[in-house]
Amino acid sequence: MSNSQRAIVIGGSLAGLWTARVLADHFAQVTVLERDSLPSEPASRPGVPQDRHVHVLLERGADIMSQLFPGITEELLAAGANRVDLTKDSRAKIRGQWLPQFESKIVTYACSRLMLEAILRRRVAALPNVALCAGAQVQGLVANNGVVEGVQVRWKDGRADGVETAAFIVDASGRGSKLPEWLPQIGYDTPEETVIDVRLGYAGRRYHIPNPPPAWDMMLVGADPPHNSRAGLIYSEENNIWMVMVAGILGDYPPTDEEGFLAFAREVDADFHAAIRKAEPVSNIIGYRRTENRFRRYDRLTRWPERLVALGDAVCGFNPVYGQGMTVSAMAAVELGNMLTASGGNLVGLAHAFQKKYPKIVEPAWLLATSADLEWLGNAEATSLPERFAGWYMPKVLDAIPHDRLVHRTFIEMQNLIVPPTTLFKPAIVLRVLGHWLRGR
Numbered sequence: 001m002s003n004s005q006r007a008i009v010i011g012g013s014l015a016g017l018w019t020a021r022v023l024a025d026h027f028a029q030v031t032v033l034e035r036d037s038l039p040s041e042p043a044s045r046p047g048v049p050q051d052r053h054v055h056v057l058l059e060r061g062a063d064i065m066s067q068l069f070p071g072i073t074e075e076l077l078a079a080g081a082n083r084v085d086l087t088k089d090s091r092a093k094i095r096g097q098w099l100p101q102f103e104s105k106i107v108t109y110a111c112s113r114l115m116l117e118a119i120l121r122r123r124v125a126a127l128p129n130v131a132l133c134a135g136a137q138v139q140g141l142v143a144n145n146g147v148v149e150g151v152q153v154r155w156k157d158g159r160a161d162g163v164e165t166a167a168f169i170v171d172a173s174g175r176g177s178k179l180p181e182w183l184p185q186i187g188y189d190t191p192e193e194t195v196i197d198v199r200l201g202y203a204g205r206r207y208h209i210p211n212p213p214p215a216w217d218m219m220l221v222g223a224d225p226p227h228n229s230r231a232g233l234i235y236s237e238e239n240n241i242w243m244v245m246v247a248g249i250l251g252d253y254p255p256t257d258e259e260g261f262l263a264f265a266r267e268v269d270a271d272f273h274a275a276i277r278k279a280e281p282v283s284n285i286i287g288y289r290r291t292e293n294r295f296r297r298y299d300r301l302t303r304w305p306e307r308l309v310a311l312g313d314a315v316c317g318f319n320p321v322y323g324q325g326m327t328v329s330a331m332a333a334v335e336l337g338n339m340l341t342a343s344g345g346n347l348v349g350l351a352h353a354f355q356k357k358y359p360k361i362v363e364p365a366w367l368l369a370t371s372a373d374l375e376w377l378g379n380a381e382a383t384s385l386p387e388r389f390a391g392w393y394m395p396k397v398l399d400a401i402p403h404d405r406l407v408h409r410t411f412i413e414m415q416n417l418i419v420p421p422t423t424l425f426k427p428a429i430v431l432r433v434l435g436h437w438l439r440g441r
């Protein structure tokens, strides 16, 4: 432990939980301030409206989770999660073609987001130097001479509003973060934002898994530009439940009534529709539309206050179909921990250095999500050269996947953030991808 003082984390969702776990190794006390009440069992919360939708934890996220919380995958499996090999146990259709199934040992622990968060929260709450404070709405920052020293808190239990002081403060309050408004109040600029919005909408519904169950644990049908803007996922969760998600791009939002939902699913794919027709629904149909890629460029601000950092969706949110947000926030929390270790307890300049590093942390996920989305929007919306090139090359990679196992496996590794996107530019892969493209022309 390098610092004998307290740290505060704003927001007790996934990014806040990873961060609290990491900060517990560096500060005497960690206080998580969360505006919602925090249920002890898996249950939805208003502050996380996406928590009733399907959430896939990428392999990189699962690896970090196991390092931060030893034994947690066994705990998830004991609670009913399913260990799913993403190429063997998953029937997947990409660009109109079903993919061959083979064992890759690239896995996810399929369960509801509600259960994942509840188990992580229990683990964090059990840490002796972490306090999870529910009903604490943070309303602003308290700063002195360029150093953030605390936060203003409105307590929902009727306690008088007050200031909570700390030596280090992390904003993990998600897409709705008020940091862009709080910064000018203490004399700093509002950041620029990069937004790539493919206007994707989700609709999700839970079903009992039919008896006998199919031979797969997961069915994924990707959108097929420019022919089909509809996609779907069937994902097995705990308690013998399927989470069924359908999504539409460019404003083709899926309906949330029974008839419309099923008609939309039929347009996703005939096998997909047939699978859910055999299953019994056990929930309402829930829609969701706030899905744009949004990167708040705190890294570009020339002035940044000491002892304040932001991470997770508060900085960079992704189109959720690529399943990246939980993993990328874990990667950011780990990087923060590494920087705190390297600092030896000297926090001067650390916060600004962390924000400047943020683009490196998110780059692989950002390139993947935005290059796929730019295929729908047209490459003209790409804001950087790597984005433009990725926007040209990635569709060719996707076209090659059904025909080439090496390209397929490498893509899954990259998608799971196990290898960097540059792996797809190795000569062996480029030759196969371009060879397939040229043959197609």
Ligand SMILES: Cc1cc2nc3c(=O)[nH]c(=O)nc-3n(C[C@H](O)[C@H](O)[C@H](O)COP(=O)(O)OP(=O)(O)OC[C@H]3O[C@@H](n4cnc5c(N)ncnc54)[C@H](O)[C@@H]3O)c2cc1C
Pocket (backbone or CB within 6 Å): 010, 011, 012, 013, 014, 015, 016, 033, 034, 035, 036, 046, 047, 048, 050, 053, 054, 055, 056, 057, 058, 136, 137, 138, 139, 172, 173, 174, 175, 176, 177, 178, 202, 288, 290, 291, 311, 312, 313, 314, 320, 321, 322, 323, 324, 325, 326, 327, 329
């Ligand atoms: C439909 C959908 C599906 C998704 N699917 C996946 C997926 O498959 N895989 C994946 O990895 N990611 C997925 N994501 C992304 C994932 O939900 C987030 O990346 C992840 O939850 C981490 O976000 P976060 O903790 O930064 O923010 P959030 O989860 O949004 O949490 C923010 C927290 O801060 C609290 N808060 C906000 N303001 C304040 C305040 N002023 N004071 C105190 N507390 C505050 C909120 O109540 C909330 O608890 C999906 C997102 C959506 C929208």
